[in-house]
Amino acid sequence: MASEPNAESGPAGASPWGLALRRLRRNRVALAFGALLVLIVAFVLAAPLWAEQVAETGPNRGHTLEKIEVDGQQREVVDVEGRPIGPVWLGAGGKFFLGADGRLGRDEMVRLMYGGRASLFIGFSATLLTTVLATVLALLAGYYGGWVDSLISRVLDTIWAFPVLLLGIALGIALALGGLKIGPLEIPSGSIWITILIIGGVLVPYMARPLRGTVLSLREKEFVEAAVAGGAGPLRVMFGELLPNLSSTIIVFFTLGIANAMLFEAALSFLGVGVQPPDTSWGSMVGDGFELIGSSPLLTILPGTMIFLTVLSVNVFGDGLRDALDPRSKVLLEAHAGIAEPEGTPI
Amino acid sequence: MAAFAVRRLGSMVAVLFAVSVLTFLVFNVIPAYDPAEEMAGKGAGPQLVQSIREEWGFDESLPQQYLAMMEKVLSGDVISYQGQENVDQRILEGIPATLSLCVGAAVIWMFFGILFGYLSAVRAGGLLDKSLTILAVAGISVPVFWLAAVMLEYLSYKTGIFPAKGYVKLTEDPVEWANHLILPWIAVAVTLVGLYSRVLRSNMLDAMDEGYVRTARAKGLSERRVMTRHVLRNSLIPIVTIFGLDFGALVGGGAILTEKIFSIQGVGFYAVESIENLDLPPIMAITLFGAFFVVLFNALVDIAYAFLDPRVELGSSAR
Numbered sequence: 086m087a088s089e090p091n092a093e094s095g096p097a098g099a100s101p102w103g104l105a106l107r108r109l110r111r112n113r114v115a116l117a118f119g120a121l122l123v124l125i126v127a128f129v130l131a132a133p134l135w136a137e138q139v140a141e142t143g144p145n146r147g148h149t150l151e152k153i154e155v156d157g158q159q160r161e162v163v164d165v166e167g168r169p170i171g172p173v174w175l176g177a178g179g180k181f182f183l184g185a186d187g188r189l190g191r192d193e194m195v196r197l198m199y200g201g202r203a204s205l206f207i208g209f210s211a212t213l214l215t216t217v218l219a220t221v222l223a224l225l226a227g228y229y230g231g232w233v234d235s236l237i238s239r240v241l242d243t244i245w246a247f248p249v250l251l252l253g254i255a256l257g258i259a260l261a262l263g264g265l266k267i268g269p270l271e272i273p274s275g276s277i278w279i280t281i282l283i284i285g286g287v288l289v290p291y292m293a294r295p296l297r298g299t300v301l302s303l304r305e306k307e308f309v310e311a312a313v314a315g316g317a318g319p320l321r322v323m324f325g326e327l328l329p330n331l332s333s334t335i336i337v338f339f340t341l342g343i344a345n346a347m348l349f350e351a352a353l354s355f356l357g358v359g360v361q362p363p364d365t366s367w368g369s370m371v372g373d374g375f376e377l378i379g380s381s382p383l384l385t386i387l388p389g390t391m392i393f394l395t396v397l398s399v400n401v402f403g404d405g406l407r408d409a410l411d412p413r414s415k416v417l418l419e420a421h422a423g424i425a426e427p428e429g430t431p432i
Numbered sequence: 433m434a435a436f437a438v439r440r441l442g443s444m445v446a447v448l449f450a451v452s453v454l455t456f457l458v459f460n461v462i463p464a465y466d467p468a469e470e471m472a473g474k475g476a477g478p479q480l481v482q483s484i485r486e487e488w489g490f491d492e493s494l495p496q497q498y499l500a501m502m503e504k505v506l507s508g509d510v511i512s513y514q515g516q517e518n519v520d521q522r523i524l525e526g527i528p529a530t531l532s533l534c535v536g537a538a539v540i541w542m543f544f545g546i547l548f549g550y551l552s553a554v555r556a557g558g559l560l561d562k563s564l565t566i567l568a569v570a571g572i573s574v575p576v577f578w579l580a581a582v583m584l585e586y587l588s589y590k591t592g593i594f595p596a597k598g599y600v601k602l603t604e605d606p607v608e609w610a611n612h613l614i615l616p617w618i619a620v621a622v623t624l625v626g627l628y629s630r631v632l633r634s635n636m637l638d639a640m641d642e643g644y645v646r647t648a649r650a651k652g653l654s655e656r657r658v659m660t661r662h663v664l665r666n667s668l669i670p671i672v673t674i675f676g677l678d679f680g681a682l683v684g685g686g687a688i689l690t691e692k693i694f695s696i697q698g699v700g701f702y703a704v705e706s707i708e709n710l711d712l713p714p715i716m717a718i719t720l721f722g723a724f725f726v727v728l729f730n731a732l733v734d735i736a737y738a739f740l741d742p743r744v745e746l747g748s749s750a751r
Contacts (some may be wrong), residue, residue: 243450246730248681248722250688251703255458255719258707263465271464344573351575352689356707371577375693382585389578397573404569 105333108409115405118398125395129205132198139179140192144199145363148190153177162190168380169193186370186384187377193384196365201391203366207281207359208347214285215346216339219293220331224323226293227300238297245290250352256283257358275361284349291345292338296331303330333410340403344396351392367392437735444731451723452505456498459716460490471513471712484513501716510717514709519717522702529599530698533691534682536613537620542675544625546668549632553667554659556637564629571626580619580693587615597695616694620687624678628671635667642666669740673733680729684722 099107109115136143148162155176162170162185169185172193182194226237244252260283264274272278303309304327312326353359354368355375362369367388374384460467468485469476485491489500504510510519552564588596594615600608639645640663648658688700695701699718706714 239450242447243454246447246451246723246727247454247719248684248726251684251719251722252458254688254703254707255455255715256462258710258712258715259459259463259465262470262710263463265462266464267462348575351577355577355689356692356704358707371575371581375577375581378581378584379589382581382589385581386578386585389575389581392575393573393578396575397570400569400573 101333105409109405112405112409115402115408118401119405121394122398122402125201125391125398126205129198129201132195132202135179135198136192136195140182140195141180142192142195144191144196144365146191148185148192149188151190153180163188169377169384171381171383183387184381184383187373187381193387196370197367197388197391200365200367200370200388201395203277203360203364204347204350204368204392205395207277207284207350207366208343211281211284211288211346211350212339212342214281215288215292215342216335218285218289219296219338220328220335222289222293223296223300223331224327226297227304228319228323228327230301230304234297237293241290241293244287245294247287249287249291249349253283253287253349253353254356254358256287257353257356261358261361275364277360277364280350280353280359283353284346288342288346288349292342296334296338299331299334300327303327337403337407337410340399340406344399344403347392347396347399436738440731440734440738444727447727448724451727452502452720453498455716455719455723456501458719459712460497460501461494466490467712470710476513505717505720510713512706512711512714514706514711519714522714523699523718523721526697526699526702528601528698529696530683530687530691530700532599532602532609532613533616533620533687533696533698534679536610536617537624537682537687538675538679540617541621541624541628544621545628546632546664546671548625548629549636550659550664552629552633553636553640553663556633561633565633568626568629571622572630574622576619576623576689577693579622580615580690583615583619584693599694599696599698612694613696616690616696619690619693620682628674631674632667632671635670636663639663639667673737676729676733676736677726680725681722684725 132144142148151162152159153162153170153173154160155173160170160173162181164170167188169187169190170181171184173181173184175182181192183197184193185191186193186196222237222241226234257280260272260279261274264276265272265279265282272282309322309326312322317325350359350366351368351371354366355372357369357372360366360369370388371385371392374381374388378385466481468481468488468490471484471488472481488504489497492500505520508518508520511517512519512522548564548568552561552568555561584596587593595608595612598612600612602609644666645658645662648662649655653661684699687698688703690696691698691700692704699721703715703718706712706718
């Protein structure tokens with residue numbers, strides 16, 4: 086409908102999505118932070134380019150005993166006392182742009198770019214997993230009600246009863262030690278898929294509970310009754326009738342969920358039970374840098390700032406998206422508080 | 433009312449049971465390792481592994497293993513494999529520090545959360561509201577370790593205004609106690625201030641449309657009185673609810689990152705120490721401990737709610 090000629094002239098004839106897009110375009114703040122997010126994604130995608138063409142090293146390559154030429158002077162990457170070189174900017178032709186990361190003398194800039202790939206990938210994939218699981222569970226619980234609802238709700242309540250970071254740590258340490266093996270599914274310890282599964286699983290109740298509430302209220306609407314009367318089966322009603330009506334809520338939850346999943350990943354990796362070395366993420370970089378915070382605070386503050394900026398831009402853009410998709414947004418706002426509730430935020 | 437409280441506590445026991453089963457699964461069934469070997473730690477001899485296997489019943493059936501684990505936890509008999517300490521003892525020793533952190537942070541986050549939320553709602557759409565909203569979103573987005581690192585660098589290492597790390601007991605020196613805790617309190621509170629002010633703002637905006645607010649205005653009450661006595665008061669109830677839950681989660685070891693960064697030897701710090709040693713029994717016990725607090729505060733909030741608001745009981749078919 087949005088493609089009809091009169092769609093651009095006014096609300097008449099515009100689809101809900103078209104209207105939402107128009108509202109989003111008017112929200113300059115949300116768009117600005119959306120652009121920042123795009124920049125950050127471009128930054129991490131450029132990692133191999135920078136690593137090969139400019140820095141001429143990899144994220145895990147140490148340069149402990151090497152010297153580099155900075156503005157014509159020879160300088161050690163790591164000095165005799167084990168202190169890493171600070172930012173040299175373009176002094177060495179782009180090598181060690183932000184200095185080295187510690188005793189091992191790895192290129193901080195290269196690690197920052199590769200670490201961001203892991204952080205963003207985990208945040209995105211884990212939230213995708215959470216969203217799919219939460220949506221299916223909410224549809225089943227809300228549609229069937231009765232014992233199905235009771236069973237699903239009790240399981241969600243049980244997971245929800247754990248302080249989220251503690252449960253993540255418990256799973257992280259258990260799986261980091263032994264890897265995961267359930268039937269044909271086998272994931273070796275140290276794989277980032279373990280971190281994705283943990284975060285994606287642990288956050289399910291925080292999304293499924295508010296979604297279930299929405300399904301329950303939709304279930305009573307006439308259009309569902311009409312579909313049932315028209316002979317639609319359970320699958321048809323759940324995925325053909327209820328799901329489309331949930332879509333704007335799900336999109337908002339998914340966007341805001343990425344912010345939370347990234348904070349969660351950072352916390353787990355900071356504590357050493359998330360991304361395992363030699364792989365790196367912004368969270369594990371903060372953890373490594375923290376040991377040198379007295380002498381090289383930048384090693385903690387830089388990756389921390391990247392997490393902050395990314396999460397901030399996801400949150401502001403998600404907020405704008407929510408306003409655009411549902412201007413009344415009362416239900417969603419409460420649900421947002423539910424998702425971002427501190428139990429879901431690592432402190 | 434009493435019947436409701438009893439039933440609510442009954443369901444609390446059921447949830448705790450489910451929680452303990454899930455904890456058991458996490459540590460003993462899901463991972464693909466031999467729990468006895470992992471508990472013994474690296475470089476342990478086969479005898480130690482065998483004795484752990486027998487002591488925890490790892491060679492028996494799963495229900496029996498579960499019973500063995502719970503018996504140890506409930507009788508306060510869990511021993512860490514790093515240093516052979518009594519885990520329950522260590523958790524108890526950590527509680528004063530964790531409570532100091534949580535109570536102080538709670539005072540800050542409730543005060544500023546309510547203040548900012550109130551100002552935002554009263555001036556909705558204005559410049560003050562917009563600035564406070566930006567601050568709130570930034571607060572929600574800031575990773576606690578970034579905030580802590582920046583505060584440590586600029587307020588402690590560079591300027592020496594606050595001591596960098598450590599915990600001083602309240603009974604030893606109250607001034608130093610507070611001085612050491614100011615930065616950690618702020619670190620914990622910032623996210624929650626952002627969240628609470630947003631929730632309160634939206635609650636108040638909803639309440640302003642209610643009939644009783646119109647009535648209060650029609651009675652000729654001053655705008656300030658309408659806002660504080662009617663709108664704010666009714667909007668605070670949900671805030672108190674989430675406060676109970678958040679506080680329970682924090683006391684139950686939720687402030688792990690802050691305790692680690694500022695070296696506050698509380699329950700969360702013990703958890704981090706155990707992670708670094710790959711010491712499983714303490715982590716298992718702390719996980720149960722944390723869940724216990726969340727479930728307990730959840731039940732307390734529900735019961736308090738039923739006392740405050742009679743409709744809740746009717747709504748849950750209590751008779």
